[in-house]
Amino acid sequence: MSDPTTPAAAGRPLDGIRVVELSSFVASPLSGLTLAQLGAEVIRVDPTGGAADVNRWPLAPDGTSIYWTGLNRGKASVTLDLRSDEGRQALRDLVTAPGAGGGILVTNSAGRDWMSHDALAAIRPDVITLELPGRRDGRPAVDYTVNAALGFPAVTGQVDEQGGGHGVGQVVNHVLPAWDVAAGLHAALAVVAAVRERERTGRGRHIVLPLDDVALATAGTLGYLTEPQLDGTSRPAVGNHVYGTFGTDFTTSDGGRFMIVALTTRHFHDLARLTGTREAVDALETAAGADFSTESDRYSYREVLAALFARWFSAHTTEEVARALSESVVLHERYRTFAEVVSDGDLVANPLFARLDQPGIGPYLAAAHPATFDGAHLTTGPAPRLGADTGRLTTGGSPA
Amino acid sequence: MSDPTTPAAAGRPLDGIRVVELSSFVASPLSGLTLAQLGAEVIRVDPTGGAADVNRWPLAPDGTSIYWTGLNRGKASVTLDLRSDEGRQALRDLVTAPGAGGGILVTNSAGRDWMSHDALAAIRPDVITLELPGRRDGRPAVDYTVNAALGFPAVTGQVDEQGGGHGVGQVVNHVLPAWDVAAGLHAALAVVAAVRERERTGRGRHIVLPLDDVALATAGTLGYLTEPQLDGTSRPAVGNHVYGTFGTDFTTSDGGRFMIVALTTRHFHDLARLTGTREAVDALETAAGADFSTESDRYSYREVLAALFARWFSAHTTEEVARALSESVVLHERYRTFAEVVSDGDLVANPLFARLDQPGIGPYLAAAHPATFDGAHLTTGPAPRLGADTGRLTTGGSPA
Numbered sequence: 001m002s003d004p005t006t007p008a009a010a011g012r013p014l015d016g017i018r019v020v021e022l023s024s025f026v027a028s029p030l031s032g033l034t035l036a037q038l039g040a041e042v043i044r045v046d047p048t049g050g051a052a053d054v055n056r057w058p059l060a061p062d063g064t065s066i067y068w069t070g071l072n073r074g075k076a077s078v079t080l081d082l083r084s085d086e087g088r089q090a091l092r093d094l095v096t097a098p099g100a101g102g103g104i105l106v107t108n109s110a111g112r113d114w115m116s117h118d119a120l121a122a123i124r125p126d127v128i129t130l131e132l133p134g135r136r137d138g139r140p141a142v143d144y145t146v147n148a149a150l151g152f153p154a155v156t157g158q159v160d161e162q163g164g165g166h167g168v169g170q171v172v173n174h175v176l177p178a179w180d181v182a183a184g185l186h187a188a189l190a191v192v193a194a195v196r197e198r199e200r201t202g203r204g205r206h207i208v209l210p211l212d213d214v215a216l217a218t219a220g221t222l223g224y225l226t227e228p229q230l231d232g233t234s235r236p237a238v239g240n241h242v243y244g245t246f247g248t249d250f251t252t253s254d255g256g257r258f259m260i261v262a263l264t265t266r267h268f269h270d271l272a273r274l275t276g277t278r279e280a281v282d283a284l285e286t287a288a289g290a291d292f293s294t295e296s297d298r299y300s301y302r303e304v305l306a307a308l309f310a311r312w313f314s315a316h317t318t319e320e321v322a323r324a325l326s327e328s329v330v331l332h333e334r335y336r337t338f339a340e341v342v343s344d345g346d347l348v349a350n351p352l353f354a355r356l357d358q359p360g361i362g363p364y365l366a367a368a369h370p371a372t373f374d375g376a377h378l379t380t381g382p383a384p385r386l387g388a389d390t391g392r393l394t395t396g397g398s399p400a
Numbered sequence: 401m402s403d404p405t406t407p408a409a410a411g412r413p414l415d416g417i418r419v420v421e422l423s424s425f426v427a428s429p430l431s432g433l434t435l436a437q438l439g440a441e442v443i444r445v446d447p448t449g450g451a452a453d454v455n456r457w458p459l460a461p462d463g464t465s466i467y468w469t470g471l472n473r474g475k476a477s478v479t480l481d482l483r484s485d486e487g488r489q490a491l492r493d494l495v496t497a498p499g500a501g502g503g504i505l506v507t508n509s510a511g512r513d514w515m516s517h518d519a520l521a522a523i524r525p526d527v528i529t530l531e532l533p534g535r536r537d538g539r540p541a542v543d544y545t546v547n548a549a550l551g552f553p554a555v556t557g558q559v560d561e562q563g564g565g566h567g568v569g570q571v572v573n574h575v576l577p578a579w580d581v582a583a584g585l586h587a588a589l590a591v592v593a594a595v596r597e598r599e600r601t602g603r604g605r606h607i608v609l610p611l612d613d614v615a616l617a618t619a620g621t622l623g624y625l626t627e628p629q630l631d632g633t634s635r636p637a638v639g640n641h642v643y644g645t646f647g648t649d650f651t652t653s654d655g656g657r658f659m660i661v662a663l664t665t666r667h668f669h670d671l672a673r674l675t676g677t678r679e680a681v682d683a684l685e686t687a688a689g690a691d692f693s694t695e696s697d698r699y700s701y702r703e704v705l706a707a708l709f710a711r712w713f714s715a716h717t718t719e720e721v722a723r724a725l726s727e728s729v730v731l732h733e734r735y736r737t738f739a740e741v742v743s744d745g746d747l748v749a750n751p752l753f754a755r756l757d758q759p760g761i762g763p764y765l766a767a768a769h770p771a772t773f774d775g776a777h778l779t780t781g782p783a784p785r786l787g788a789d790t791g792r793l794t795t796g797g798s799p800a
Contacts, residue, residue: 011601013593026622033621034586038593052664057644057699058623060630066623067644130771136750142731144642148649148659149733151741153640157557157572168657168735171649172557173640178578181618185585186434190771192589193413193438196596201411209771213752218581219738220767221433222426223466225747227458228739229764230466235458235738240553240573242544244457244467249548249571257568259548264452299457331534331542333549335568338619338635341551342628350536352613353620364629367620371530371590371609 001347001365002354002377012039012378017195019043020095021075022107022115024051026143026177027211028132029071030184031106035191036074037369037378040101043076043393045091050079050386064360073356073366074380078394079387088114090394096124103204104195106187108132110208117206126204128194130187136210143177146212150219155237183214241306246271246298248306249335256318257335258325260309265293270328275312281305351377358382401747401765402754402777412439412778417595419443420495421475422507422515424451426543426577427611428532429471430584431506435591436474437769437778440501443476443793445491450479450786464760473756473766474780478794479787488514490794496524503604504595506587508532510608517606526604528594530587536610543577546612550619555637583614641706646671646698648706649735656718657735658725660709665693670728675712681705751777758782 017040021032029044036042046054058066078094080087092115095105103124105115110131113119117129134141147153148171157172187209194205219225228234240249240259246268247261262268272278281292284304290297298305313321318334325332336344347353347365356366359382368379417440421432429444436442446454458466478494480487492515495505503524505515510531513519517529534541547553548571557572587609594605619625628634640649640659646668647661662668672678681692684704690697698705713721718734725732736744747753747765756766759782768779 011597011603013590013597013605015597016600030621034589038589056695058627058635059696066626066630070621070623070626136752140731141733142647142661142663144647144661145659145731145733148657148735149741151736151738152575153659153735154737156575168737169655171640171657171659171735172572173642173649173659174574174576174578175552175556175643176574176578176618177622178574178576178581181578181582182585185582185589186770189434189438189585189589189592190413190773192592192596194773196592196599197411197413197415199596199599200416203411205413206774207771213750213770216741216746216750216752217767217770218576220747220753220765221430221470222577223458223470224738225742225767226466226470226761226764228742229747230460230762232743233739240571242573243575247542247544249573255569257548257571259545259553259571259573261542261544263542295455296457296459331540331545333541333545335548335553335571336551337554337568338551338624339628339633341549341616342625343632346616347620347625347629350613350616352536352616361626362630364626365620367617367625370586370613370617371607373590373594374606 001349002351002368002379013373014039014192016101017041017104018099018102019104019106019191020045020091022091022105022109024053024108026071026180027183028106028108028187030181031187031191032075033071033073033380034185034188034369036380039378041076042074043078043094043389044072045078045080045094046386048079048081054386060361062360066361069358069361069383070366072383075384076389076393077384077386078390080390080394091115092120092123094394095120096127101195103127104191105129106132106191111138121204126198126202128191128198128205128207130191130207130209132183132187132209132211134210135212141212143179143211144173146179146215147174149212150215151224151234155235157239158237159239160236179211179215182218183209183211186214241302244299245295246302246305248302250306250310250313252313252316252318252321254317256321258313258321259333259335261331262298263331267330268292268298271309271330274324274328274330275309277308277312280308284308354379356382359385401749402751402768402779413773414439414592416501417441417504418499418502419504419506419591420445420491422491422505422509424453424508426471426580427583428506428508428587429453430581431587431591432475433471433473433780434585434588434769436780439778441476442474443478443494443789444472445478445480445494446786448479448481454786460761462760466761469758469761469783470766472783475784476789476793477784477786478790480790480794491515492520492523494794495520496527501595503527504591505529506532506591511538521604521606526598526602528591528598528605528607530591530607530609532583532587532609532611534610535612541612543579543611544573546579546615547574549612550615551624551634555635557639558637559639560636579611579615582618583609583611586614641702644699645695646702646705648702650706650710650713652713652716652718652721654717656721658713658721659733659735661731662698663731667730668692668698671709671730674724674728674730675709677708677712680708684708754779756782759785
């Protein structure tokens with residue numbers, strides 16, 4: 001936990017930049033939050049009464065959205081009647097106002113003529129707009145539908161039968177909206193890259209970043225869509241094993257669970273040592289004609305090796321296992337719940353977190369930007385009350 | 401699929417920037433790839449013979465790593481004996497070489513005195529360094545261990561017992577290395593923000609971005625670590641349901657699986673209409689005293705509602721369900737495998753993908769940067785042969 005009264009480091013990387021965010025849900029609000037942490041002035045615009053995410057769960061006891069306030073920290077809030085000509089003009093004025101660092105719009109409400117890139121560029125030629133639609137064809141989509149169509153749920157939380165078919169008989173959705181997170185960070189990066197370019201050339205940019213293309217590009221880069229092109233097959237479902245190396249989960253005598261990864265030969269030898277299986281592993285290697293100094297063979301024999309190591313875990317308590325692992329080089333963590341992360345004191349002990357007095361939520365430990373810049377975390381104040389800055393920042397606004 | 405012979409748009413946002421990347425695995429190579437797509441010259445430096453990821457699975461038939469080549473497209477490759485004074489000097493020379501856009505190092509091999517920020521800043525005071533360690537305390541960690549300690553596997557792929565306890569009796573790892581992806585994008589963003597600042601102020605930056613802090617900050621921002629601070633509880637495991645709204649998976653009469661999300665009241669009414677359950681839903685709403693115009697009540701009654709809707713899905717074929725959904729406003733996708741994404745022709749139909757002739761892999765459809773800039777995707781050439789640019793770019797290098 002940091003002391004929130006410590007003055008921020010002199011200057012932030014994005015000082016002088018002003019971004020208008022017409023957004024909802026995760027991806028575009030996360031881009032705005034990240035830009036605000038890095039020093040930009042971020043103005044979130046919502047329709048009168050709030051967007052569809054204003055009351056999204058989880059909620060605090062008084063009904064305030066933990067979700068909305070978490071994603072909109074450090075921003076200004078403007079509400080406008082976006083069905084009226086006056087409200088639309090106020091949005092255009094806000095985006096195209098003079099100022100070297102202004103002229104930037106991030107939105108997931110793409111495709112409206114009255115706020116299109118061309119309409120804004122007609123007023124301010126160097127405008128930078130970033131649209132974040134669900135699908136490249138303009139149709140809506142959300143993280144969970146994008147992920148279903150892409151293939152990850154078919155290989156999560158299950159193991160393909162030996163030599164059996166591979167399909168979508170079972171599906172397990174991820175819980176983290178990973179594509180929203182990736183899209184939000186890609187959006188912030190694309191905007192800052194375009195700002196850097198504009199400061200050199202004076203040129204604006206029209207950027208379109210579809211959520212489904214973020215997912216496809218990431219899966220393609222990581223190889224998931226290359227294997228099927230080469231041999232027509234998908235990567236198999238391997239349960240909690242890590243594909244291509246030795247890593248899986250083990251259970252202790254008192255029900256603790258550990259994730260173990262032996263990425264290198266050094267890790268692997270130490271795992272064999274601490275589980276007392278060195279001789280058995282060596283005998284297996286010889287008998288099978290395998291070479292456990294290669295990741296390939298450690299992966300190929302993962303089930304035999306895991307069964308060997310599991311005997312030691314199941315014969316020792318969580319405390320004994322944790323101690324032995326901490327004295328080894330093996331990569332490991334005990335599986336925990338979110339509540340345990342908090343009750344174990346991780347947040348209090350970590351300067352990433354600082355006390356935030358959030359109206360409607362109360363004081364809590366809130367995360368800054370995950371990086372330190374010259375040793376300092378970049379944090380922000382609380383989320384605004386919906387519409388709090390409408391009068392200050394616009395002339396055509398309506399109260400929330 | 402785009403035509404890769406189309407000339408790139410005139411200029412890219414990061415033209416003139418030169419980044420040295422001393423990296424391995426996913427996060428820092430992904431940051432370099434993304435910077436390269438945006439226009440930076442990126443030089444990946446490896447120890448002689450390659451880093452620990454050089455042969456990582458998946459592999460092409462000739463043994464070339466699909467993974468390594470996918471993440472290192474469009475970069476130059478330099479190999480150095482980093483245990484020798486000459487190799488270390490060559491790395492320092494590469495990072496600190498003159499040039500307004502140079503002086504940038506991204507690395508996950510932090511903590512070495514001879515390449516510390518201070519050592520480099522003593523040569524080039526405006527140097528920007530970004531270190532990406534596994535943990536903030538400097539210890540190594542990987543995506544799968546970070547995720548285990550944070551809480552997501554305890555709420556993935558399972559449903560808590562009604563009123564029962566909540567713990568880590570079951571754990572399901574994610575398959576996508578989501579924290580590596582988020583860390584790589586955060587790293588690219590932090591570097592570009594620092595470049596933008598340096599171009600205005602002349603000031604360098606020492607940035608440290610631990611993988612575990614990326615995960616903690618994201619989970620904190622999304623509210624997962626706020627709920628336990630307010631009432632001591634973790635979010636429950638809800639299987640394939642989407643937390644806080646109505647969304648889950650359904651199975652058709654011939655075994656097809658669909659992910660359905662009814663985010664708005666309009667979506668929800670259309671789902672009731674197409675499944676022929678409007679009267680039953682209305683009767684349930686009245687009898688229960690619920691208000692299905694709120695996300696909260698649609699979520700609270702998710703199991704009853706899903707059971708009602710499931711009868712229609714199980715009575716219709718995949719083709720019938722797909723047709724009916726496509727004529728509705730309900731957010732939906734059919735669950736597919738990675739192989740189906742390819743065999744359905746998604747990549748061929750999408751300008752995000754272009755043919756890439758990758759030595760060792762062959763021609764395949766590779767993804768560009770997921771955004772379009774003024775309508776054009778930003779793509780790169782293939783990955784280099786390991787060490788191909790050592791002679792051209794260094795004087796102290798050794799052959800691979």
